[in-house]
Amino acid sequence: MDSITIDTINPKVLKCEYAVRGEIVTIAQKLQQDLKDNPGSHPFDEILYCNIGNPQSLAQQPITFFREVLALCDHPSILDKSETQGLFSVDAIERAFQILDQIPGRATGAYSHSQGIKGLRDAIASGIEARDGFPADPNDLFLTDGASPAVHMMMQLLIRSENDGILCPIPQYPLYSASIALHGGTLVPYYLDEQTGWGLEISELEHQLNTAKSNGIDVRALVVINPGNPTGQVLGEANQREIVEFCKKEGLVLLADEVYQENVYVPDKKFHSFKKITRSMGYGEKDISLVSFQSVSKGFYGECGKRGGYMEITGFSPEVREQIYKLASVNLCSNISGQILASLVMSPPKVGDESYESFSAEKEAVLSSLARRAQALQDALNSLEGVTCNRAEGAMYLFPRINLPDKAIKAAEEAKTAPDAFYAKLLLNATGIVVVPGSGFRQVPGTWHFRCTILPQEEKIPAIVSRLTEFHKKFMDEFRG
Amino acid sequence: MDSITIDTINPKVLKCEYAVRGEIVTIAQKLQQDLKDNPGSHPFDEILYCNIGNPQSLAQQPITFFREVLALCDHPSILDKSETQGLFSVDAIERAFQILDQIPGRATGAYSHSQGIKGLRDAIASGIEARDGFPADPNDLFLTDGASPAVHMMMQLLIRSENDGILCPIPQYPLYSASIALHGGTLVPYYLDEQTGWGLEISELEHQLNTAKSNGIDVRALVVINPGNPTGQVLGEANQREIVEFCKKEGLVLLADEVYQENVYVPDKKFHSFKKITRSMGYGEKDISLVSFQSVSKGFYGECGKRGGYMEITGFSPEVREQIYKLASVNLCSNISGQILASLVMSPPKVGDESYESFSAEKEAVLSSLARRAQALQDALNSLEGVTCNRAEGAMYLFPRINLPDKAIKAAEEAKTAPDAFYAKLLLNATGIVVVPGSGFRQVPGTWHFRCTILPQEEKIPAIVSRLTEFHKKFMDEFRG
Missing domain, CATH: 3.90.1150.10 (Aspartate Aminotransferase, domain 1)
Incomplete structure (x- = not known):
């Protein structure tokens, strides 16, 4: 045979x-x-x-506070032992208690809600609000094993056949081309302009969109990687607004890869999330479908091995959200340590906390x-x-x-x-x-x-x-x- | 728009x-x-x-030894502090040191090899050998975030279109029907016989295979869940041999869901892995393609939230294995805590170790x-x-x-x-x-x-x-x- x-x-x-x-x-x-x-x-x-x-x-060494909290959540029975006081910072112990209280039954070894533990999503939503100055809803968050599974989930949702296209920057992070190929879709390239520091030109987006359409491709989404991978550019606010207008006008889902949001090295550039940009333009749920990807693997923490991350989805109908939930539920949930770390990354120690100075x-x-x-x-x-x-x-x-x-x-x-x-x-x-x-x-x-x-x-x-x-x-x- | x-x-x-x-x-x-x-x-x-x-x-409380090791690997800087001796068992500290030595750069926060950390795969392979009495190769192991992603990976590999079929037990664990649907294949049902304690009859397999073939379905693999989910039966050795012969004869990949291998409750039944059965029949790499799925979520440990697991693949050509590796590499690696836990589950404390008695x-x-x-x-x-x-x-x-x-x-x-x-x-x-x-x-x-x-x-x-x-x-x- x-x-x-x-x-x-x-x-x-x-x-x-x-x-x-x-x-x-x-x-x-x-x-x-x-x-x-x-x-x-x-x-x-x-x-x-x-x-x-x-x-x-x-x-690169891990951030001490993050690892203290993870260790305590892994082995909570040491939390009230006296030796623990000598080994861990006061606020790490406090945070571990807080996190355990948010987990039903304090069970760090249980499958969680398929979107992630509600209390941790609350903390992440607060972190997004603090970052953007606009509200964030914990029910919009899906915690995932790094950002990659979240990207796959969206490609799986959007791609029906090779006639469905996804606009991707060229050069691009190969997760996108790989995921589109695996789901049987078509990558519609738009070229970043190397001469202008890898500039993203709307005229190029329009040109490529129209070319794809004339080839019978139904373009469903635009991927933007900001800060750029492999290209390292940070988008300007005005450019981001143009991108939002383009997606709104063309009815495209904006897939915003924002995993490098804490990695900006030049004083003349600043990271702005696409969520903040859309909301500051007055656009809400009904105006644009937006997915923002974040990961614990990047930033200053670089916790790649922990496989934590999330996507924030806004502007999808309840019926479509239910389908996204179903996709998440087939895999039950993402790993709890990664979930905890995602919450820590989005709500790190604050001024006045014992660890604040060493953390900073x-x-x-x-x-x-x-x-x-x-x-x-x-x-x-x-x-x-x-x-x-x-x-x-x-x-x-x-x-x-x-x-x-x-x-x-x-x-x-x-x-x-x-x-x-x-x-x-x-x-x-x-x-x-x-x-x-x-x-x-x-x-x-x-x-x-x-x-x-x-x-x-x-x-x-x-x-x-x-x-x-x-x-x-x-x-x-x-x-x- | x-x-x-x-x-x-x-x-x-x-x-x-x-x-x-x-x-x-x-x-x-x-x-x-x-x-x-x-x-x-x-x-x-x-x-x-x-x-x-x-x-x-x-x-259900987590197994203490496992959690001690995980906590120490999360925060290795406490390993040589004196307070740690009072909080953790001697062999947990030793094991954590061993594991860290196996991780390149002792970096528990780094992406690992896409199949999982080599030293941990060595430990799992030894555990499989101890279980089966036949050799296991660490290069055959792919560590995954629970067993579910491993099942998806195999379905993704095997299913080309709705004309490709996968034989699944009915009743079945709905991960299989979900994964087959998501990958666009056809579930070919075979019915377990409720009257004989959910018996798996070869005549039923043959009947369903032939019916599927006559409907133009190319049947590619047989899923067996042993012990059964949702049905709870444990297959007998003679029955397992028949199943192996059937797969060999029909050229089917045997997908063996063995995540409940430590959950057997009756004295008259014993778990035998399909790997052991095939090898005891004298069949090797060239005779049958076999995938065995294991998870840290089940057994007596029940560490569902940790998302650890592996698949052991044997009987695939180097070219096909390379494609499986590529699929694993697109997602970089599974979470390291889950990887460590998978190694602990397959090589728990032994007689003479300080934790052995409490663990047992x-x-x-x-x-x-x-x-x-x-x-x-x-x-x-x-x-x-x-x-x-x-x-x-x-x-x-x-x-x-x-x-x-x-x-x-x-x-x-x-x-x-x-x-x-x-x-x-x-x-x-x-x-x-x-x-x-x-x-x-x-x-x-x-x-x-x-x-x-x-x-x-x-x-x-x-x-x-x-x-x-x-x-x-x-x-x-x-x-x-």
């Missing part, structure tokens, strides 16, 4: 791509094993993973160091021959453009690989630095980029810069032609 | 049903709020949730109490007029059959509801007991059942029995005709 083969599995799975953990990472893992088995076998002594926004894998110091240390690292890497990249790099106003990435010589492009063709993947592989083999080729994020045809995180430890940045610079010089000497 | 309405969302979402958190539960939540707002407004003073296998929501006592107390509760509820149900109930040999549920009088069926018709949903609603309104109508699990047409967990606290069982008995008498008096 025939069994399951690569030719008989779901072709949508075959079509899906996710470069952030693709071929380059597999090579890097082999090199790492190599270095362990045969130290000195390569011209570097460690692999530097700049491929993924995973801060704690690069030695930890936060400030991470964010200011990220800003310095972004600047240093960006300066280094811009000093390389044929490389231009927009600044990382926010998020965790730089996305430099490399003008590759013809000879390099030809060599890549011979190696049957994309030119930027060719560059990234040589870079990895020469330096141990792992970046993701721009082709994994899509880009203007004929241009080449790579994504590099700003996350390596600050003391390692000079070495990275010199290794990268040395490699690039040699590469250009070889291929300048 | 048109926006998103119930008529324009993905029809597969509309088609999907998940009764475990369906209408009855919504009514129950309203009643609970009612009781809070107006105490004494109903003929009961609490809602008893017997609808879902969620032990800790019904006051906690385990034994839960399992023996569950056995007593199952027996008491089953006896009570069997004593009711027109009700027959197979024993719960395993899992967490009873699935009694109710022979409803014609008058009740007519009344249900008038109320536009299924007869067993009609019964369940009246039961809820009269007693506060929440059960799931059999129609949510599917059943032989014309028969009526409900699923009731065996999880309420043992001291509450007598009251439940008397409320249920009293309700049922009145119901029959009203509808006996």
